[in-house]
Amino acid sequence: xxxxxxxxxxxxxxxxxxxxxxxxxxxxxxxxxxxxxxxxxxxxxxxxxxxxxxxxxxxxxxxxxxxxxxxxxxxxxxxxxxxxxxxxxxxxxxxxxxxxxxxxxxxxxxxxxxxxxxxxxxxxxxxxxxxxxxxxxxxxxxxxxxxxxxxxxxxxxxxxxxxxxxxxxxxxxxxxxxxxxxxxxxxxxxxxxxxxxxxxxxxxxxxxxxxxxxxxxxxxxxxxxxxxxxxxxxxxxxxxxxxxxxxxxxxxxxxxxxxxxxxxxxxxxxxxxxxxxxxxxxxxxxxxxxxxxxxxxxxxxxxxxxxxxxxxxxxxxxxxxxxxxxxxxxxxxxxxxxxxxxxxxxxxxxxxxxxxxxxxxxxxxxxxxxxxxxxxxxxxxxxxxxxxxxxxxxxxxx
Amino acid sequence: xxxxxxxxxxxxxxxxxxxxxxxxxxxxxxxxxxxxxxxxxxxxxxxxxxxxxxxxxxxxxxxxxxxxxxxxxxxxxxxxxxxxxxxxxxxxxxxxxxxxxxxxxxxxxxxxxxxxxxxxxxxxxxxxxxxxxxxxxxxxxxxxxxxxxxxxxxxxxxxxxxxxxxxxxxxxxxxxxxxxxxxxxxxxxxxxxxxxxxxxxxxxxxxxxxxxxxxxxxxxxxxxxxxxxxxxxxxxxxxxxxxxxxxxxxxxxxxxxxxxxxxxxxxxxxxxxxxxxxxxxxxxxxxxxxxxxxxxxxxxxxxxxxxxxxxxxxxxxxxxxxxxxxxxxxxxxxxxxxxxxxxxxxxxxxxxxxxxxxxxxxxxxxxxx
Ligand SMILES: Cc1cc2nc3c(=O)[nH]c(=O)nc-3n(C[C@H](O)[C@H](O)[C@H](O)COP(=O)(O)OP(=O)(O)OC[C@H]3O[C@@H](n4cnc5c(N)ncnc54)[C@H](O)[C@@H]3O)c2cc1C
Numbered sequence: 135x136x137x138x139x140x141x142x143x144x145x146x147x148x149x150x151x152x153x154x155x156x157x158x159x160x161x162x163x164x165x166x167x168x169x170x171x172x173x174x175x176x177x178x179x180x181x182x183x184x185x186x187x188x189x190x191x192x193x194x195x196x197x198x199x200x201x202x203x204x205x206x207x208x209x210x211x212x213x214x215x216x217x218x219x220x221x222x223x224x225x226x227x228x229x230x231x232x233x234x235x236x237x238x239x240x241x242x243x244x245x246x247x248x249x250x251x252x253x254x255x256x257x258x259x260x261x262x263x264x265x266x267x268x269x270x271x272x273x274x275x276x277x278x279x280x281x282x283x284x285x286x287x288x289x290x291x292x293x294x295x296x297x298x299x300x301x302x303x304x305x306x307x308x309x310x311x312x313x314x315x316x317x318x319x320x321x322x323x324x325x326x327x328x329x330x331x332x333x334x335x336x337x338x339x340x341x342x343x344x345x346x347x348x349x350x351x352x353x354x355x356x357x358x359x360x361x362x363x364x365x366x367x368x369x370x371x372x373x374x375x376x377x378x379x380x381x382x383x384x385x386x387x388x389x390x391x392x393x394x395x396x397x398x399x400x401x402x403x404x405x406x407x408x409x410x411x412x413x414x415x416x417x418x419x420x421x422x423x424x425x426x427x428x429x430x431x432x433x434x435x436x437x438x439x440x441x442x443x444x445x446x447x448x449x450x451x452x453x454x455x456x457x458x459x460x461x462x463x464x465x466x467x468x469x470x471x472x473x474x475x476x477x478x479x480x481x482x483x484x485x486x487x488x489x490x491x492x493x494x495x496x497x498x499x500x501x502x503x504x505x506x507x508x509x510x511x512x513x514x515x516x517x518x519x520x521x522x523x524x525x526x527x528x529x530x531x532x
Numbered sequence: 533x534x535x536x537x538x539x540x541x542x543x544x545x546x547x548x549x550x551x552x553x554x555x556x557x558x559x560x561x562x563x564x565x566x567x568x569x570x571x572x573x574x575x576x577x578x579x580x581x582x583x584x585x586x587x588x589x590x591x592x593x594x595x596x597x598x599x600x601x602x603x604x605x606x607x608x609x610x611x612x613x614x615x616x617x618x619x620x621x622x623x624x625x626x627x628x629x630x631x632x633x634x635x636x637x638x639x640x641x642x643x644x645x646x647x648x649x650x651x652x653x654x655x656x657x658x659x660x661x662x663x664x665x666x667x668x669x670x671x672x673x674x675x676x677x678x679x680x681x682x683x684x685x686x687x688x689x690x691x692x693x694x695x696x697x698x699x700x701x702x703x704x705x706x707x708x709x710x711x712x713x714x715x716x717x718x719x720x721x722x723x724x725x726x727x728x729x730x731x732x733x734x735x736x737x738x739x740x741x742x743x744x745x746x747x748x749x750x751x752x753x754x755x756x757x758x759x760x761x762x763x764x765x766x767x768x769x770x771x772x773x774x775x776x777x778x779x780x781x782x783x784x785x786x787x788x789x790x791x792x793x794x795x796x797x798x799x800x801x802x803x804x805x806x807x808x809x810x811x812x813x814x815x816x817x818x819x820x821x822x823x824x825x826x827x828x829x830x831x832x833x834x835x836x837x838x839x840x841x842x843x844x845x846x847x848x849x850x851x852x853x854x855x856x857x858x859x860x861x862x863x864x865x866x867x868x869x870x871x872x873x874x875x876x877x878x879x880x881x882x883x884x885x886x887x888x889x890x891x892x893x894x895x896x897x898x899x900x901x
Binding site: 268271273274275278299300343344345346348352416418419465469472473476477478479480481482484485486487489493500501503504505508509510513514526528 | 665666667698699700701702703705707764765766767770773774775776779824828831832835836838839840841842843846849850853854857861863866
């Protein structure tokens with residue numbers, strides 16, 4: 135155990151901080167502290183430009199191997215980067231699905247040709263990806279995917295037909311990774327494929343879904359014989375479930391560091407507000423602010439503790455526990471923000487429905503306990519997989 | 533000792549519930565969001581026809597002469613329907629304030645009696661803006677406002693105030709910030725009398741919101757039970773899962789236990805509104821707790837669907853969010869409870885659970901009314 139950063143990590147910190155100071159300004163001044171949880175829909179074009187800016191300077195995908203344009207940054211360096219990024223008010227990363235989910239999955243499971251085709255554009259910040267898992271009948275029961283993939287021998291392409299739903303940022307993405315059924319006879323986890331699909335084609339229709347925030351960040355996506363080349367399936371037909379699950383493992387890994395830094399910024403905003411509006415004199419709110427701080431620090435320590443023991447930057451059993459902890463913590467933070475705001479928490483900034491950042495954060499935290507595996511599903515996983523308790527019958531589709 | 537409602541009270545409740553479930557649908561609530569006034573005049577007229585505006589006006593003034601206990605189930609129904617119009621604010625809060633003022637003045641100010649008659653017939657509306665609420669909901673739709681200036685109570689015609697409209701997270705609400713100048717001719721009460729009126733009004737307002745929060749909670753749970761029965765995952769209704777059942781069962785328990793607190797507070801407000809602080813705070817804290825749990829858990833049960841604008845759940849969820857804060861938030865009401873409890877001469881024994889014996893005791897404000 136050694137709970138401090140090395141001299142070279144501190145030098146790296148200075149390098150990151152200087153770069154951000156010199157570059158997160160001018161045309162990018164307006165997006166500082168924007169695009170975080172509940173604010174994903176805002177400043178999309180500016181944030182895409184920012185991704186490319188980061189990419190040019192080698193500040194995307196810093197944990198990736200050097201062979202794929204990364205810096206092979208150590209966990210410590212990634213921690214430092216995320217700390218400095220948040221401190222500088224770095225905007226929500228619109229490229230995060232590519233960088234933290236698709237990229238690592240390809241590096242681990244993709245073919246050489248796939249890596250060459252897709253990784254550079256993720257690294258440079260040019261390609262935005264979205265996640266096509268959920269369907270109307272496949273939410274918690276993700277394996278109940280009905281979207282079909284049919285192989286056309288002659289043309290050597292897959293035809294994808296079906297519907298995805300709740301697809302975040304689909305309308306801003308060039309690519310979508312899609313879980314679809316390659317074997318029409320198979321049920322559940324079997325007979326699935328994992329496809330990388332170009333969104334810019336006639337077979338793809340995207341319809342935004344309005345959220346209770348009045349904004350749209352997620353979509354319905356319809357595939358009508360959308361074309362996917364034979365080379366764009368990760369793993370073999372039938373191995374889609376394994377790839378899809380491996381990808382979720384990365385979701386719980388090192389990518390959580392950046393998220394915690396955003397939480398830290400939100401927490402600081404709430405404390406500042408409490409000091410300004412006098413909520414800091416309320417003994418009950420003071421206790422809740424202390425609780426929030428304790429939870430936030432626990433999450434940091436625990437992530438660092440667990441990452442210290444892993445080479446890949448992936449979390450194992452502990453990772454399952456993390457989603458439940460942060461989503462519940464964040465939901466409480468959202469309520470705390472509203473209680474600190476007081477009577478004005480119900481007043482909008484402008485018509486027709488412009489929420490301020492804390493208000494949208496509060497509402498968004500109600501989704502945190504749902505997406506990426508609901509709290510109920512997480513508890514089942516912890517009890518059954520981490521603790522080894524007897525399995526609850528899941529129903530017909532097992 | 534009898535906690536039950538009589539047949540008349542239940543019949544009144546049933547007819548209001550029937551009317552609201554037909555006339556105040558989610559679809560019609562959404563239509564109000566797009567209108568300027570935010571009022572559905574047809575629905576409002578039906579409620580007037582049922583006698584809601586006349587309910588708490590004395591018979592001498594053309595009213596039904598009912599009291600808070602008679603109206604508490606109606607307030608609950610208005611919450612259940614997420615009724616946008618401020619019927620509960622006007623009928624259960626502002627009207628009794630006027631009635632109290634008229635009584636205290638022994639009818640000497642003829643304006644009050646005339647106004648009460650117009651309220652009973654549904655021709656005029658009065659709302660009040662106590663200092664605890666920075667905004668008045670639907671002020672623009674009222675004819676008069678009851679406004680505080682220190683302890684004074686002013687009855688001010690709507691064209692004598694300036695309204696600054698605000699947009700609420702709950703589009704059914706139409707909040708205004710009110711600016712106005714107190715004048716001697718608008719002042720209807722001052723000093724002790726004014727203070728008593730505001731004290732009763734705070735209790736009535738908090739009670740009114742508690743009852744609506746209860747209705748909102750039960751409505752959210754009912755919708756979620758339906759959703760959990762219809763929505764299938766893993767080849768069976770999601771409601772089969774214990775985790776889903778428990779989310780809703782917890783809400784049902786909280787709502788059920790908020791009921792006696794609300795009914796007890798309604799009783800106390802009916803007999804001694806200036807000394808109902810403790811029981812009203814108990815009701816508001818319990819109902820708020822139930823509503824916060826229902827908002828959280830019912831969204832959870834709906835999954836991603838519950839996070840959409842299209843799903844009606846947020847109509848109820850956002851109303852609960854706002855009513856929980858209005859007329860004193862959870863912290864305000866818990867403070868009133870502990871300040872009362874921790875006084876050196878607080879009467880805490882079991883014999884004080886219901887403080888009827890002490891009702892006439894005006895000297896000691898710590899009695900367990
Ligand atoms: C803001 C947001 C963004 C999203 N972005 C994406 C995206 O980019 N890509 C994508 O593919 N998906 C996305 N999703 C979808 C998300 O992954 C699903 O919402 C989630 O998997 C839950 O599925 P569901 O909404 O269908 O809820 P359901 O599965 O219908 O669940 C409803 C309720 O039942 C409970 N439940 C269901 N089954 C069980 C069980 N066996 N045991 C106990 N409880 C159970 C759940 O916990 C929940 O409370 C997003 C969702 C949200 C809210």
